[in-house]
Amino acid sequence: NIRSHDGKVMEGQKSNASVVNTTEYIPTTQPRVLTFATRPPSGVIVSWHEPETPNGIVRYYIVEYMLEDGSGNKTTLSNVTGLSTPIDGLIPSRNYNVTVRAFTVGAGPAASLSVVADAITPSPPQHI
Secondary structure, eight states, X not given: OEEOTTSOEEOOOOOOOOOOOOOOOOOSSXXXXXXXXXXXXXXXXXXXXXXXXXXXXXXXEEEEEEETTSOSOOEEEEEEOSSEEEEOOOOTTOEEEEEEEXXXXXXXXXXXXXXXXXXXXXXXXXXX
16 A cells, blocks of 8 residues: 555555576675684684675685784685684794685685784693
């Protein structure tokens, strides 16, 4: 029903409903709000939010990391299905660049974050 400006209720012609499916595309925005927390003894947990415009169903995330100074190899974690992942085996007190990309039918743009694994200082011996 449609109510006109003068308050009268008028019945209009009904239209047929249409269902349209659009095809998926790669995300046009990167994952949002990248954060990290330390994970002793030599790791971090990186977390993020889904891209604002995923353009489809995010199937998984691709997480890559390497030392910021460019030494060492890039490591890729493919098929990360949640919104966080642990990264272990980092060199303590060294900065790493971490990138996260969402994958629908292809990989979208990367979001990046600088992380550092804390150096763990052993506790002093007890009861000697």
